[in-house]
Amino acid sequence: IIAVHLYGQCADIESLEKIAAGIPIVEDTAQAFGAKFIKGKYSGRFAGTVGAFGTFSFFPTKNLGALGDGGAISSTNADFLAKAKSIASHGQRKKYEHHVLGLNSRLDPIQAAALAVKLKFLPEALSAKALISEQYLAAFQPLKQVVVPETASFSNHTYHQFTLTIPSEKRDGFAEYMREEGISTMVYYPIPLHKQKAYAHFEPRTSLAISEKLSRSVISIPVHEALAPNDILAIKDAITKYFS
Numbered sequence: 001i002i003a004v005h006l007y008g009q010c011a012d013i014e015s016l017e018k019i020a021a022g023i024p025i026v027e028d029t030a031q032a033f034g035a036k037f038i039k040g041k042y043s044g045r046f047a048g049t050v051g052a053f054g055t056f057s058f059f060p061t062k063n064l065g066a067l068g069d070g071g072a073i074s075s076t077n078a079d080f081l082a083k084a085k086s087i088a089s090h091g092q093r094k095k096y097e098h099h100v101l102g103l104n105s106r107l108d109p110i111q112a113a114a115l116a117v118k119l120k121f122l123p124e125a126l127s128a129k130a131l132i133s134e135q136y137l138a139a140f141q142p143l144k145q146v147v148v149p150e151t152a153s154f155s156n157h158t159y160h161q162f163t164l165t166i167p168s169e170k171r172d173g174f175a176e177y178m179r180e181e182g183i184s185t186m187v188y189y190p191i192p193l194h195k196q197k198a199y200a201h202f203e204p205r206t207s208l209a210i211s212e213k214l215s216r217s218v219i220s221i222p223v224h225e226a227l228a229p230n231d232i233l234a235i236k237d238a239i240t241k242y243f244s
């Protein structure tokens with residue numbers, strides 16, 4: 001089972017465990033580097049450290065972004081880690097001894113060096129994102145057509161994304177308006193997983209009405225730690241004007 005820690009907060013791993021019946025849970029932590037469980041049996045633990053594996057992305061837009069592509073895997077199981085390490089290096093256990101088919105999926109040294117420096121600034125970056133998000137929440141909560149992000153009771157929120165839910169018939173117009181205002185927006189994600197061609201052979205096992213509805217009504221706004229106070233003000237004003 002792959003649990004996705006979406007948008008910057010922890011997925012409900014404890015509830016998943018209850019229905020998992022022992023099936024290992026892999027935590028996709030691409031969007032939640034630095035997020036923590038704050039309640040329940042994993043209280044105090046970081047996202048990506050409680051499942052069979054945690055997987056991380058260091059794509060430049062992520063909470064901890066490299067200069068290009070990069071990623072990591074965490075596990076408390078040394079055998080899993082040895083296997084993952086081998087797969088990431090062409091299936092080798094020793095140089096030029098290939099035990100399984102692998103990939104070239106090593107973190108290159110330039111990315112590792114950049115990440116080692118940026119890691120030191122992660123707490124500051126996450127605090128800056130939290131402050132921006134607080135301002136957004138205060139500004140957008142009163143807007144009737146806008147649903148602001150909720151933080152789960154068992155997690156903190158690192159705001160990898162600040163995602164609004166708005167009426168689906170307004171989304172395209174709102175995105176266009178924001179473009180004209182010089183403010184970027186993104187839709188994560190316009191096509192839900194079960195509607196992707198790659199997974200077409202699974203259909204029509206399930207109707208995922210909530211995913212389908214959200215894919216038509218979510219829109220993410222800038223929440224980068226480098227936003228200047230004037231940028232934040234402009235974003236708040238533009239959105240408030242549109243929905244007032």
Ligand SMILES: Cc1ncc(COP(=O)(O)O)c(C=O)c1O
Nearest residue numbers: 004028030031057058059070071
């Ligand atoms: C939830 C989630 N999982 C996985 C990935 C893939 O990460 P990468 O492109 O670094 O492999 C991303 C990146 O966008 C993501 O957001």
